[in-house]
Amino acid sequence: MSKLAILGGQPAVKNTSDDIFQRNITKEMEEAVLKVLYEWKMSSTDITKEFERAFADWHGMKYGLGCNTGTSAIHCAMFGIGIGVGDEIICQSTTYWASCLPAFSLGATVVFADVDPETLCINPDDIEHRITPRTKAIMVVHYAGYPADMDRILPIAKKHNIKIIEDVSHAHGALYKGKMVGTFGDVSAFSLMSGKSFAIGEAGIMLTNDRNTYERAILFGHYERASEIENPQLQKLAGLPWGGYKYRMHQMSSAIGLVQIKQFKVDMVEIDKAMNYFWDLLEGYPGIRAHRPPKDSGCTKGGWYASLGRYIKEELGGLSISRFCEALRAEGVLWAYPGCNKALHTHPLFQTIDVYGHGRPTRIAFSNRDVREEDKSLPVTESLQKKVFAVPWFKHFWPERIEEYANAFKKVIENYKDLLPDDKGDPEDLGGWFTSRR
Numbered sequence: 001m002s003k004l005a006i007l008g009g010q011p012a013v014k015n016t017s018d019d020i021f022q023r024n025i026t027k028e029m030e031e032a033v034l035k036v037l038y039e040w041k042m043s044s045t046d047i048t049k050e051f052e053r054a055f056a057d058w059h060g061m062k063y064g065l066g067c068n069t070g071t072s073a074i075h076c077a078m079f080g081i082g083i084g085v086g087d088e089i090i091c092q093s094t095t096y097w098a099s100c101l102p103a104f105s106l107g108a109t110v111v112f113a114d115v116d117p118e119t120l121c122i123n124p125d126d127i128e129h130r131i132t133p134r135t136k137a138i139m140v141v142h143y144a145g146y147p148a149d150m151d152r153i154l155p156i157a158k159k160h161n162i163k164i165i166e167d168v169s170h171a172h173g174a175l176y177k178g179k180m181v182g183t184f185g186d187v188s189a190f191s192l193m194s195g196k197s198f199a200i201g202e203a204g205i206m207l208t209n210d211r212n213t214y215e216r217a218i219l220f221g222h223y224e225r226a227s228e229i230e231n232p233q234l235q236k237l238a239g240l241p242w243g244g245y246k247y248r249m250h251q252m253s254s255a256i257g258l259v260q261i262k263q264f265k266v267d268m269v270e271i272d273k274a275m276n277y278f279w280d281l282l283e284g285y286p287g288i289r290a291h292r293p294p295k296d297s298g299c300t301k302g303g304w305y306a307s308l309g310r311y312i313k314e315e316l317g318g319l320s321i322s323r324f325c326e327a328l329r330a331e332g333v334l335w336a337y338p339g340c341n342k343a344l345h346t347h348p349l350f351q352t353i354d355v356y357g358h359g360r361p362t363r364i365a366f367s368n369r370d371v372r373e374e375d376k377s378l379p380v381t382e383s384l385q386k387k388v389f390a391v392p393w394f395k396h397f398w399p400e401r402i403e404e405y406a407n408a409f410k411k412v413i414e415n416y417k418d419l420l421p422d423d424k425g426d427p428e429d430l431g432g433w434f435t436s437r438r
């Protein structure tokens with residue numbers, strides 16, 4: 001093919017309009033929001049309860065609890081299953097902080113496990129040796145839409161009598177062996193904020209089949225719903241939020257949610273088709289691999305939030321991922337950046353910071369053992385940032401447009417040798433504490 005754009009050639013992506021990355025905003029959503037406004041129902045809970053019912057039904061779950069963020073839904077889920085002072089949860093270190101950080105304010109702490117290099121989800125082989133009598137739960141993150149290996153994780157939890165929380169913020173609508181993620185654990189939590197694939201504003205939702213978990217979650221941050229609490233012991237003590245938090249969902253969000261629950265089922269199919277088409281075009285090209293489950297596995301990635309590709313530099317003569325992505329961006333692939341969520345255990349908040357004035361790091365403030373990792377105890381996690389990169393997240397199945405992007409990848413790969421002479425290598429610091437892509 002022709003000369004690389006980074007070396008002065010013509011970019012492969014001719015049409016760089018970002019319409020292919022934009023979501024569908026419908027008249028029905030607009031009207032739903034305005035209705036909330038004109039009825040002045042922003043802080044009521046009637047629409048939210050309808051949305052909870054619809055979202056829970058979609059998953060075949062008994063209870064849904066709408067929250068104002070995914071973070072608060074996770075906080076409620078943790079309190080709901082009884083996480084408290086001195087408890088430990090096991091979580092992957094490569095994730096957004098809210099997967100585990102709310103544990104700190106419950107007096108609990110986090111033990112990090114390594115990820116599987118292909119799925120980027122928690123490695124089932126790295127869990128069991130981290131379990132102690134204090135371990136209360138495994139936090140399972142279906143990372144970047146990839147369903148975690150539930151068949152291997154569930155028996156571990158069962159054997160040790162610990163709970164499973166699912167963080168489904170990246171994987172709305174995804175299937176694990178034909179069953180929806182968010183339905184495997186004792187409780188699950190979803191972010192529904194604008195950047196996620198099922199997006200309704202700043203919002204989140206918790207799902208569970210366990211009445212007690214649901215009622216405790218209400219008790220924690222939804223004082224206005226105390227009348228829903230049936231357990232007489234809890235009912236007597238309700239009225240004020242035990243957590244001291246107010247986690248009610250904004251009804252402009254739940255109103256969008258009621259529309260989105262129909263819309264997303266359609267959009268998700270198109271996104272899945274578009275993303276699979278993109279990766280099918282690149283199948284067999286050296287240096288890159290799709291981050292997607294095998295086709296006949298019954299596993300899917302739902303809305304493909306924060307789509308990633310894996311990079312194997314050895315197959316491209318050692319070309320750095322930074323230079324590879326830079327060349328892609330020059331071709332018009334504006335999304336191509338190396339790295340993903342930075343490893344949480346490398347931040348001082350999980351090592352040294354004393355948030356609440358205990359006189360020692362908060363991570364170990366409530367523990368009688370030091371759970372902070374020794375160097376290199378998470379080898380895959382620690383080397384991940386040079387092995388994954390962001391790829392375009394297509395919202396529409398427009399084959400010709402997608403082909404232009406795939407051709408840009410092919411062009412860079414086929415001409416990788418031209419990039420080697422000026423390759424300055426990778427900076428130490430790749431990835432970020434959060435992703436901020438549409």
Ligand SMILES: *Cc1c(COP(=O)(O)O)cnc(C)c1O
Pocket residue numbers: 069070071072095096098099141167169170190191192193202203204
């Ligand atoms: C976005 C996200 C959250 C938190 O959700 P918010 O709605 O932003 O509070 C939790 N976990 C993961 C993995 C996320 O990506």
